Amino acid sequence: MKIVIIQVRGFLNGSGGTEKIGCYLANNLAKNNFEVEIATNEHTSGNPFFPLDEMVQITNIFDKQHIQKHLLDLHNYKGKNPFSWMCHKVVKKYTKLRNKILLKKMGGIDGLNTFNLSHRSQAWNKYIIAAKPDLIITMNIGSLLEITYENNYEIPIINSVNGRPDYDYSDLLWYRSENEMRLIKESYKNLAAIQVLFDSYNNYLPDTFTGQAVTISNPVLQVNDSEIIDHCKEKERFKIINVASLVISCKQQDIAISVFSGVANKYLNWDLHFWGIGNDLEKLQNQVKVLGIEDRVFFNGFTSDPLEKMRESDLFIFPSKYEGFPLALVEAMSVGLPSVGFETCSGVNELIEHTANGFLAKDENAMRESLEVLMTNKNLRQQMGIIAHEMVKKYNEKDIMNKWLDLITQFRKN
Template sequence: MKILIVQYQGFLNSQGGTEKMATFFANTFSQKGHDVAIVTQDPVEGKSVFPLDPEVRLINLYKGKDDCIVLRKIYNYKGKNPLSWIRYKIQKKIDKAHNKRLMAAQGVRTMDELQIHNLKVRSKNWPSFFAAEKPDIIISMAISTLLEITYQGPLAYPIINTVHGRPDYDYSDILWYRSPQDMDLLKKSYSYLTGIQVLFESYEAYLPDTFTGICKVIPNPIPQYEDGQLAKLDQDKDRYQLIHVGSLINAGKQQELAMECFAALKDKYPNWDLIFIGEGPDELYLKERSAALGLENRVFFKGYTAKPEEELRKADVFIFPSKYEGFGLALGEAMSIGLPSIGLASCSGVNELIQHQKTGFLAHDKNEFVNYLDQLMADKDLRIQMGREAHQYVQAFDKTMVAHKWEEYIHEIHKMHNLQN
């Protein structure tokens, strides 16, 4: 089969979870003998950060300036440093004025008008491309991708959309503001789908009523490690580590909560440190908060690493206080490497992977989070037991099993499409 994996932008030069999964799909299908391409419309030059099978084509439809209006991101500084506050305040005014000029130049007055303008521009390239390729299956890597490729109208090819979070996060305003126009457009795009993949059975309940295709539960693959590759939780150490892996975006990942909980226990456990692996726009703010909490020389920001498993092996507890997740790839890898974990009971994805009091703890509030963290930091035997359980639990998410489910699914979708047409 000819399979097109589409991520409308953000694939090139990016090391995020969506890009990792797009690469996994491409390599898996290519190795099974399919003709596979990853297709994007990225307004940059670059390559895949994750290794691609030699037979996989990487196609960028972007051909230079396309009349899209690309606004500068507005950053709201949340720290208390007066000099930083002034600097970010000035930059915010400059960026807002710049954005206003860009919109005025194209006669665009509102964000809804901006959305339609950009969709009209960016959606033009897709119909002729698909007609030339004649794919057997299109796999959309996000609902925003689906919206763009179907904006000119329904396609003659079966489309599967992959969902990386709880489905209602993609089309509602439950997490952040979306205009009624945006939500209506997104919900309508589901009607063009032949199939949709969700990560957990519980997520099926959150699909919109505009979707009438075949839903399949297929989890993300989690890297598997042999016993000799696991974290050495039984070793006595001069210093022990709590570790967090994720983008430094405090609104979603809530690294500030991790620091506050650690600060409540720092004097009781003077030989423990908190390690952050990752980059993001809130790095400065989090560093300032770390200093304000008296955590100098106890909290370390190590930035991005291509081999997070090496950092995870040095750690003793994985701390993951996200507000929301889809699956939690970093959490899954930490569990596979044998770390006990602590997260929030209200967090989607996290509350599916962590088995409370078996592979880690799920806290209902900050006080519980501190209490459970205290238990893990105090008891090496508990860490070893939970880490062992975590390692065994995620063996069910082996990539071979996931690849087999996906192979079955694309054949099911292809067969159904042919019967209907």
């Protein structure tokens, strides 16, 4: 049985959760004697960030001959040379005019996007016909839309959802035009099945979906009972840790800094550590500087071994606005860290059991209070950490993969 896993963009060199799960699926399917190919369409070169079995084939269908029309980027001149400023101003006016002409010709931004989508879909159709898969797994709804737009396949398609489903087809988190939302919703009609991360996420599927919905959470690397954190161990300094991309709009590290600043002067032997990279690093550093806690808040950059950094810590703070299945949070739980997050955050409110393995806060003040309770009670940290570690055991790789195999084998040809 040949299975093609499709992630149209972001797979090459990508180190996010979608790429991690894609490689996990490919590796385990290959070990179970499936013929596996990962396909992408990226104007870049590179390799998967996560280890991939040598039996898994990678195909990038990108071709410069594929027709795509793009708006030119607008840039502001930041120098002080008056001649360069004038030249840049002329270029910027030309760019605006060129973009205006293109949008008028294409019938607006929706027309331009649909034109490009149609041509990418034609390229995918050509590839799929040649590849002859028995089953397709799309790693996000954008990939599903791109391969099925104006195309019909008898090949069963399973979509893997890496967040709460309604975030994919609505404008709850960011702007989507009415046309874009309509096209995305229609793409669900092409699915034989969909994988969601939690049972409650079934309530957020669109009414256009008529296939089979199956709950399969993400796998989590298991930590031995003997290797979890001992919170009763004497130490001079303590660490609150956050592991995530530095993206304020989603991960809200600015809130973590604000919350910590409210207790920093009271608990002088506690520090706040961030692990991760992102575009908002400078903003966060400036916030720390304004608050005068530069010597207590640390931006450590990327780590290839987050579990080790978590083992060195005492609390996990995770103030995200929204999540799907936050791997960093579950990994923190696996090593025995109690966690604090927001009760309104999807994914987080599925994993943190309030007062059992951590605290779910309704606002910043409640998060600060929860943090302080844990900072002052090592026995509570120990108790919650053990419960968190035990909870994570149900997400072991073997059981999760067996659920995937049960789903996939339903579509095996006799």
